[in-house]
Amino acid sequence: MFGGGGMNPRKMQQMMKQMGIDVDELDAEEVVIRTADEEYVFDSPQVTKMDAQGQETFQVVGDYDVREAGAGGDASAVESADAADESAGEIPDSDVQIVAQRAGVSEDDARAALEDEDGDLAAAISRLE
Structure with a gap:
């Protein structure tokens, strides 16, 4: 949609702000995603929270380990x-x-x-x- 392949990050932020999209980096220590069978554990992930028209979306980037649920x-x-x-x-x-x-x-x-x-x-x- 945006095709921001080589776009300046500052320009991208400015465009997002104009569209009413707020982006915040969170200082997360750990993120755990639990499913019925497994847990995905991200240690020291990069977490970005994006708020677009009241809908919050989180993006988690980093290395993770998979564990059996409850283990x-x-x-x-x-x-x-x-x-x-x-x-x-x-x-x-x-x-x-x-x-x-x-x-x-x-x-x-x-x-x-x-x-x-x-x-x-x-x-x-x-x-x-």
Whole structure:
């Protein structure tokens, strides 16, 4: 569509801005994509977030490892801690941080919204936006 083969990156950014497309580089440490059977784990990936007319798209570039679902190191420990929190009726801190960041509110407001929505992330974010 654009054919930006040899286009100046600065010019490309200017064109995207004119079309209402915002591009941000995220300083990601790790990205994990889980499927029913496998986990794709990207360590130190380059992550780009693009917002075009309210639709957010993420691009992940980098080397990755494929693991059997549920067999991962640190991610599994975090999941176990979160599961223990949920079983005790607690809202996991990771969920609070996600809602706070996505809705642009304090962690206290995010936690209250999550509690009101019985831990439903999407509903809590919708409530706050």
